[in-house]
Amino acid sequence: MIATDTDILAAAESWRREGRQAVLATVIETWGSAPRPVGSHLVVDGEGGFQGSVSGGCVEGAVVEEAMEVMTEGTARVVEFGVADETAWRVGLSCGGRIRIFLERID
Amino acid sequence: MHLDTLARLNAERAARRATVLVTDTGDGTQRLVTEAEIDRDPLADTLRKALAAGRSGLVEADERQIFLTVQAPPVRLVVIGAVHIAQALAPMARAVDLAVTVIDPRTAFATPERFPEIDLVPEWPDAVLGNRVPALDRYCAVAALSHDPKIDDPALKAALGAGCLYVGALGSRKTHAARVERLTQAGFPPEDIARIRAPIGLDIAAVSPAEIAVAILAEIVSTLRRPRQDR
Numbered sequence: 001m002i003a004t005d006t007d008i009l010a011a012a013e014s015w016r017r018e019g020r021q022a023v024l025a026t027v028i029e030t031w032g033s034a035p036r037p038v039g040s041h042l043v044v045d046g047e048g049g050f051q052g053s054v055s056g057g058c059v060e061g062a063v064v065e066e067a068m069e070v071m072t073e074g075t076a077r078v079v080e081f082g083v084a085d086e087t088a089w090r091v092g093l094s095c096g097g098r099i100r101i102f103l104e105r106i107d
Numbered sequence: 108m109h110l111d112t113l114a115r116l117n118a119e120r121a122a123r124r125a126t127v128l129v130t131d132t133g134d135g136t137q138r139l140v141t142e143a144e145i146d147r148d149p150l151a152d153t154l155r156k157a158l159a160a161g162r163s164g165l166v167e168a169d170e171r172q173i174f175l176t177v178q179a180p181p182v183r184l185v186v187i188g189a190v191h192i193a194q195a196l197a198p199m200a201r202a203v204d205l206a207v208t209v210i211d212p213r214t215a216f217a218t219p220e221r222f223p224e225i226d227l228v229p230e231w232p233d234a235v236l237g238n239r240v241p242a243l244d245r246y247c248a249v250a251a252l253s254h255d256p257k258i259d260d261p262a263l264k265a266a267l268g269a270g271c272l273y274v275g276a277l278g279s280r281k282t283h284a285a286r287v288e289r290l291t292q293a294g295f296p297p298e299d300i301a302r303i304r305a306p307i308g309l310d311i312a313a314v315s316p317a318e319i320a321v322a323i324l325a326e327i328v329s330t331l332r333r334p335r336q337d338r
Contacts, residue, residue: 029165075135
């Protein structure tokens with residue numbers, strides 16, 4: 001079972017070694033009742049498959065979309081989801097929190 | 108992140124050494140700082156604090172937003188005594204991601220039937236710690252549940268010596284007073300002995316073995332997660 005953030009980082013490494021692409025997403029800041037703590041990881045592969053979670057399921061879909069862009073461009077970026085953000089409502093961080101996520105490609 | 112950095116981070120973690128990954132969230136530049144390298148780092152004080160708290164987080168340095176990924180080794184729980192409470196505690200501890208080992212030289216207690224799929228060691232704690240079972244370190248929790256000083260005491264001594272993050276011992280206040288006496292005789296300073304949680308477990312009025320296991324696990328989690336100054 002992939003349960004801990006250690007496993008996520010190990011998965012990211014083994015994916016790269018198998019020749020799969022990988023983008024790592026890390027929760028860097030939270031406000032209010034964010035579902036996953038700072039430091040939580042999600043890793044996304046070139047096909048959009050992923051392991052781990054950054055929001056317990058609320059915004060994972062949108063994070064994977066952002067990750068696919070980072071995979072193509074190669075530049076790290078910070079994205080924010082929260083109640084003030086219309087996108088967040090659409091993708092459903094309905095718990096009332098806000099999170100900032102750092103996305104980086106594993107090269 | 109370079110694959111090399113990720114590989115080093117995973118290797119350090121596998122070797123049970125703490126690291127901090129320092130990431131500039133503005134331009135994505137990074138460096139991995141091991142515990143031994145912290146003193147030489149420009150952010151030494153900040154990194155030391157983050158590591159002591161065991162928490163990842165964002166910091167400001169030179170007007171840049173820096174994210175610190177704190178990698179403390181995964182916590183191991185070593186249970187002394189393959190008793191009824193241990194049967195309930197071991198699978199619960201695994202569910203919260205602790206690596207569990209149960210040690211008891213009494214082969215009537217330490218049977219695979221009583222501990223399915225648990226790392227079970229039917230040996231004396233002092234004989235196996237440091238070889239068959241990896242030596243205790245700061246990132247270990249030790250719960251002494253055997254009720255037998257011949258089995259519990261050597262493990263408690265090893266746990267205090269290694270500075271384990273949690274050390275708990277089952278037994279009444281009277282039993283614990285006798286234990287304190289023995290450890291004092293053995294030369295342990297009072298402040299070390301005071302680190303032993305006894306009676307073990309948070310006070311939730313637990314009665315059954317499984318309830319006592321919940322109380323012990325809750326105490327371990329609270330020790331692990333609460334900032335040190337609040338403990």
